[in-house]
């Protein structure tokens with residue numbers, strides 16, 4: 001019994017340290033005081049202190065006692081790289097790959113259980129976005145241009161908004177004119193249009209592996225087939241493996257990449273790799289579609305370059321949106337169609353007609369000012385802090401052998417579980433307890449990532465999130481042999 005008492009004493013102080021009641025640098029009560037306070041023996045009080053020391057929560061200072069340490073960053077190994085020389089998977093044999101069923105199953109299950117902690121969303125919490133400023137911008141814009149409610153919108157979108165987008169695109173190394181930009185219903189419509197412009201049903205689209213499940217759904221819904229290219233969690237799609245795939249697969253009509261803070265890996269392609277990729281696709285006359293939805297979310301405030309920055313022939317179709325950076329509630333995206341611009345305009349007209357003007361003029365008002373830059377600086381700081389706290393909690397609680405990427409921007413963490421633990425099982429159990437994560441099996445048609453989880457850091461880190469991660473870690477550990 002005395003043996004277990006030390007755990008109770010240690011738990012008491014662990015909670016106080018984790019919740020911040022005892023701050024770094026503060027002194028713990030002396031061992032004698034602990035004995036009195038908790039009615040334990042000298043050896044129990046010492047054992048409690050030593051176990052907290054072993055956990056990295058306390059340090060012993062000679063002749064002074066025990067002091068609270070700044071939480072130690074427990075390093076986890078990085079997510080596994082693909083095998084050197086790994087080749088592309090065989091393309092999906094038929095356009096039907098089952099991704100709709102997997103995503104529908106995920107959505108249906110999520111609807112069945114009330115969510116307490118949602119770690120599955122790939123965007124920030126509402127309070128991370130400038131709601132009040134956007135509301136004021138919308139009111140000002142509407143006061144100035146009430147006619148937008150009753151007048152048709154130009155087919156490519158509001159010219160003032162496109163002019164702002166063209167100016168902002170320069171930071172990512174691009175130099176489009178406003179006329180080259182087409183406003184879309186989010187990035188999803190942009191990718192749909194891009195793939196419809198360059199491919200026919202039955203054609204093959206090369207993608208990163210793992211990749212964003214929404215992209216797999218677009219491909220399946222258009223009757224196209226997916227070819228998964230090995231992708232490094234540190235450098236993005238393997239350009240060597242893609243080159244090999246061009247030699248062995250005849251019907252590749254497009255390559256789709258998320259070059260900056262890829263979903264789900266969080267990796268950034270180095271500039272040299274982006275340039276090689278652009279040149280390779282150009283050389284093979286295969287369209288390169290880039291989805292650069294996270295590029296503005298880099299920790300160090302330097303916007304990352306888009307692949308389009310290296311495009312000299314119009315072979316790159318650039319897609320973006322404000323879903324992550326400014327306004328998850330407004331379905332506003334855009335694309336630069338390159339040499340397919342005319343066909344894409346025609347497809348947009350046939351598919352959905354222009355976006356409504358009000359959202360565009362409101363956003364133009366905000367994005368045209370320095371308020372947008374200040375918002376981005378705040379958002380990046382916030383996401384960095386949330387990512388670090390989440391990673392620390394994963395490192396502290398998940399079982400040994402867990403691997404984790406550590407992106408330098410964005411809001412996603414990709415966790416590889418030890419023992420090839422099934423993400424579907426973990427997802428199902430966690431969901432019933434109100435914890436939602438994105439299971440790895442949704443990010444590939446090939447079933448290669450079922451032992452992974454995507455954990456979002458879009459919401460402010462809190463005790464509720466720490467508790468959910470601790471419980472998630474127990475669920476993961478419970479299924480290991």
Ligand SMILES: Cc1ncc(COP(=O)(O)O)c(C=O)c1O
Pocket residue numbers: 122185186187188189212214258263291293320321322323332333
């Ligand atoms: C890589 C990527 N592309 C596109 C989207 C969806 O973009 P939108 O909401 O602008 O259609 C997401 C959302 O999670 C994403 O992660």
